[in-house]
Amino acid sequence: MSPQANNERVGDAHWAELMARIADNRDKNAFSRVYDHFAPRVKSYLLGQGAQEALADELLQAALLQVWEKAGQFNARVGSLSTWIYRIARNRYFDHLRRERVRDRPPPDAWLQQEDEFEREVHGGTQTEVERERLSVENALKQLPSRQAQVLYMSFYQGKTHVEIAGEMDIPLGSVKSSLRLAFEKLRCSLGAHL
Amino acid sequence: MNMLFHPDDATLASYAACGVERNYSIVLDLHIRECRHCQQRISDADHIGGALLQALPAAPLGQEQKAAVMALLDGIAPAPGVKAPAPAPEEMPKILEVLRNWRQADLDALPWKPMAPGIRRIPIEVPQGRLNLLRIAPGTCLPVHSHQGNELTMVLRGSFSDEIGRFTPGNVADLDDDVEHQPIADRDEDCICLVATDAPLRFRDWLPQLLQPLFRL
Numbered sequence: 001m002s003p004q005a006n007n008e009r010v011g012d013a014h015w016a017e018l019m020a021r022i023a024d025n026r027d028k029n030a031f032s033r034v035y036d037h038f039a040p041r042v043k044s045y046l047l048g049q050g051a052q053e054a055l056a057d058e059l060l061q062a063a064l065l066q067v068w069e070k071a072g073q074f075n076a077r078v079g080s081l082s083t084w085i086y087r088i089a090r091n092r093y094f095d096h097l098r099r100e101r102v103r104d105r106p107p108p109d110a111w112l113q114q115e116d117e118f119e120r121e122v123h124g125g126t127q128t129e130v131e132r133e134r135l136s137v138e139n140a141l142k143q144l145p146s147r148q149a150q151v152l153y154m155s156f157y158q159g160k161t162h163v164e165i166a167g168e169m170d171i172p173l174g175s176v177k178s179s180l181r182l183a184f185e186k187l188r189c190s191l192g193a194h195l
Numbered sequence: 196m197n198m199l200f201h202p203d204d205a206t207l208a209s210y211a212a213c214g215v216e217r218n219y220s221i222v223l224d225l226h227i228r229e230c231r232h233c234q235q236r237i238s239d240a241d242h243i244g245g246a247l248l249q250a251l252p253a254a255p256l257g258q259e260q261k262a263a264v265m266a267l268l269d270g271i272a273p274a275p276g277v278k279a280p281a282p283a284p285e286e287m288p289k290i291l292e293v294l295r296n297w298r299q300a301d302l303d304a305l306p307w308k309p310m311a312p313g314i315r316r317i318p319i320e321v322p323q324g325r326l327n328l329l330r331i332a333p334g335t336c337l338p339v340h341s342h343q344g345n346e347l348t349m350v351l352r353g354s355f356s357d358e359i360g361r362f363t364p365g366n367v368a369d370l371d372d373d374v375e376h377q378p379i380a381d382r383d384e385d386c387i388c389l390v391a392t393d394a395p396l397r398f399r400d401w402l403p404q405l406l407q408p409l410f411r412l
Contacts, residue, residue, distance in 0.1 A: 028268060035261060040253030047254060056254075061264055070274045083245025090244065094213045104322045105213045106220065108227075108237055137246035156212045156244050157251075162205065162371075163344060163393055173344060174373040180205040187243045188236075 012131035016076035023072040031068055038082070039064055042089045048157040049093055059096060063088050080134045094159070105159070133191050140190035148183035151176055198230050200359070200366040202347065207233055211240035216323040218391040222347050225294060225389070226367045290319055290328075294389065297351050298364075302330075302387055313380075324393040331355070331380040331388075338377070344393040346370045353386035355379060362388075 018034055021027035042063055046056035066088050067074075074084050090107055097103040144152065150169065154160045162180070166173045202210070202223060209215050210223050227233045293300045305328070307315040313335035317328040331337070333353075348368045355362050357378040362368055370376065380386035 023273065026268075026273065028265065031268065032261075032265065035264065038248075039261070039264075040256050041248050041251045043254035043256060044251040045248055048251075057260060061260070064264055065267060065271060068268055069271050072273060079242055080245055080249075082249040083242050086245040086248040087241055089248070090213060104217045105215065106217075107213055108211055133242070134246050134249065137243055138250050141246065141250060153247075155209050155214050156240075156247055159212060159214050161214050161216060162209060172372070174371050177203060177205040177371055180208055181203060184204050184208040184240070184243070187246075188239045191239055191242055 012076065012080050012134065015081040016074075019071050019074045019076065019081060022068060023074070034067060034081070035064055038067075038085050041082075042085065045086070045089055045157065046093060049159050051093065055096070059089070059092050063092050066092075080131065082134065136190040137187055140187050144183055144186065147171075147175075148179045148186075151179040152183040152187075155180055198226070198232065198366050200362055200368060201230065201233055202226065202367050203369040204236060206345075206347070206369055207236040208240045208243075211237045212244065216321075216393065218319075218321040218324040218326040218393075219345070219347050221291065221294070221319075221321070221326060222349050222367070222389050222391045225297060226349055226365060229365055288320070290317070302352060324391060326389070326391050329386075329388050329390055331386045333380055333382045333384060333386075335380045336377065337379070344372060345391075347391045349389050351387045351389060353384045354381040355386045355388070356381060 015034070018027075018030040021030040022034070039060055042060045043056050046059055047053070051059065063085070067085060074081065087107075094103075094105055094107050098106060141149070141152075147169075151165055154165045154168070155162075160168070162173055162176045166176045169176070201207075206215065206219070206223070207227075210220060210227075215223065227237065290305070293302075293305065305317055307317060307330055310316050313332035314337075315330040319326040319328065328351075331353075346368075347370075348362075350362045350364050350366055352364060354364075355378045357368070357376045359368065359376065361381070368376075368378075
């Protein structure tokens with residue numbers, strides 16, 4: 001797949017190449033492209049979680065600097081760059097909440113982030129597969145019924161608990177769980193390959 | 196480790212998105228650490244999170260902010276291409292340390308307090324919700340109860356059975372307010388389990404109400 005520098009919806013192979021250039025050559029131009037695409041989305045994510053503007057800016061800066069520093073740890077075979085950056089942003093945000101003693105909800109155990117071998121084995125993906133997966137998840141997202149989409153959004157993007165979602169949507173806890181279960185199932189199926 | 200009973204997919208998805216309170220994540224950590232099935236679910240949830248990030252609208256960002264980041268790049272040395280070693284475990288209360296190594300730990304040495312005939316417990320301090328270690332004598336029948344909210348139980352030793360099945364160490368019962376159940380500790384040995392709840396258990400008849408202090412209601 002050839003890089004399409006001017007197309008915003010560049011493929012995963014392109015991101016992988018940019019990340020390799022950052023890791024190998026400390027290529028600022030490559031980093032600048034990664035920044036342009038992901039920094040605004042990371043900011044959206046942080047604002048959605050409820051971070052104030054200044055905090056969102058501070059955390060997004062730290063997250064993107066981490067992308068620069070740890071570019072060599074990104075492995076395009078086990079997942080897309082957006083997943084890698086999502087984890088960085090999520091962990092930064094929830095670690096911040098813990099440090100500030102706002103909320104004690106640690107990100108999934110650190111060991112989980114390190115099970116590189118495990119993921120490789122399961123996804124076993126080439127870059128094209130990784131990209132196909134991502135597009136297929138995005139497609140499945142668009143087709144979710146509205147309640148499922150809303151519950152998924154509140155869960156992944158606002159970090160709300162089942163109880164909080166039930167309260168806000170004024171639906172029974174069991175409905176929150178079943179909606180989220182169904183949405184997760186559909187999206188998981190669209191991840192495809194390993195199921 | 197082969198497990199028969201896992202947390203609900205909805206619970207795992209929320210765990211991955213940091214959307215469960217601490218009492219639940221303590222229980223979940225213990226199960227997931229041993230369970231490849233659930234590790235896979237968490238990994239899937241993160242891939243979905245990545246696709247969601249990709250699909251988010253771009254928030255406006257100032258050029259000066261990017262300039263500030265670009266200016267910092269030269270001062271940062273690249274991290275080695277291999278993953279960093281696991282961070283040192285954070286300071287945690289002694290009881291949580293014991294739980295982390297529950298398969299090796301001497302659970303008998305813990306300060307069990309009698310609560311009701313056949314039942315002892317240790318309450319564990321958490322910022323949100325409730326977390327209790329329960330130790331149930333062989334053959335003891337817990338009252339029929341349903342839940343206002345969730346109840347997540349993992350067996351650490353022995354086993355219990357209810358309408359759903361027989362739960363052995365490492366297995367998790369993930370129940371919400373739709374489910375009414377009556378767990379019975381199996382006959383061979385004490386059943387020790389870790390139970391997280393967010394709301395008081397509701398008992399169906401008057402007798403078990405006597406047991407409510409058991410759950411710190």
